[in-house]
Amino acid sequence: MAESKKHVSREIGLEIGHIAGKGLFKLEHLHYGLWKKGLEPEILNLHIAQDEYCKFIISHIPAEVKSILDVGCGAGAFSKKLADLGYKVDCVCPTEYQNKLVEERMGKTAEVFKCKFEEIQTNKKYDMVQFCESFQYIDLDRVIDIASRLLNPNGYILICDFFKKPVKVENGLKGGHKFDKFMEVMNKSPFKIIEDIDITAETAPNMDILDRATKEVMIPIAGAVDRFLMSRNPWITKLIKWKYRAKLQKAEKKYLFGNRTGKDFMETKTYRLFVCKKEK
């Protein structure tokens, strides 16, 4: 699939996720959350896990940081939390739908760069550039140079996101830069990793929730819609199903029989918090 088509479907997926999450479960964020021991992994608890994730990140922001560029800020809920704590926060987001929400939430306090991080044009400098589950979407060959340019001397990059381990699983979970390649890029960069915390086990329960929601809610709904359409317009329905048969088979393989549980996540990904300091 061409990169722009992939980008559009990813963004629409995030938009649907946000509308459904907010409307049904009062979710403000678009990240996996941090599932502390004892918190039952079920969707009604996701807002608690997301709050824990924010607290966890906040507790790792270096003390000298006063200004933050929140890259891939989603609907801006975390940016707002940071602003309420007294940080000067600006946001980057390439999605029209999310930008509207961010502007409403942040008011005049923040500049919202309505573009991809790779396209940002500004002379402003920040103490920290942060990527909360957005790092995986940014061009790995360019991200360090661009972040470097946006930072004050001795500024920080904070990354909280998952990476791919060097294992291949059929119909497995997508997403994340290759961890080895990321480490290579960091080792050649002017940044020193000062914190590296593995939170894979605490983020993996999110995948069990998504897997269950797909199998127990989305697929049965799709089945019911199919039966309804077949009862009303069998020929048109059959024709559409035939036209998209390859895509439908792929989706079935992926969502019904794919390796998409928390256990699969732990085997194939590593979710890390990195705090990196600019040294040169």
Ligand SMILES: C[S@@+](CC[C@H](N)C(=O)[O-])C[C@H]1O[C@@H](n2cnc3c(N)ncnc32)[C@H](O)[C@@H]1O
């Ligand atoms: C999984 S969401 C995370 C949102 C938010 N940081 C949170 O934790 O709730 C990923 C975000 O990255 C944004 N994004 C995707 N590609 C991007 C790019 N090239 N530059 C900046 N942001 C991007 C998406 O629009 C979305 O807001």
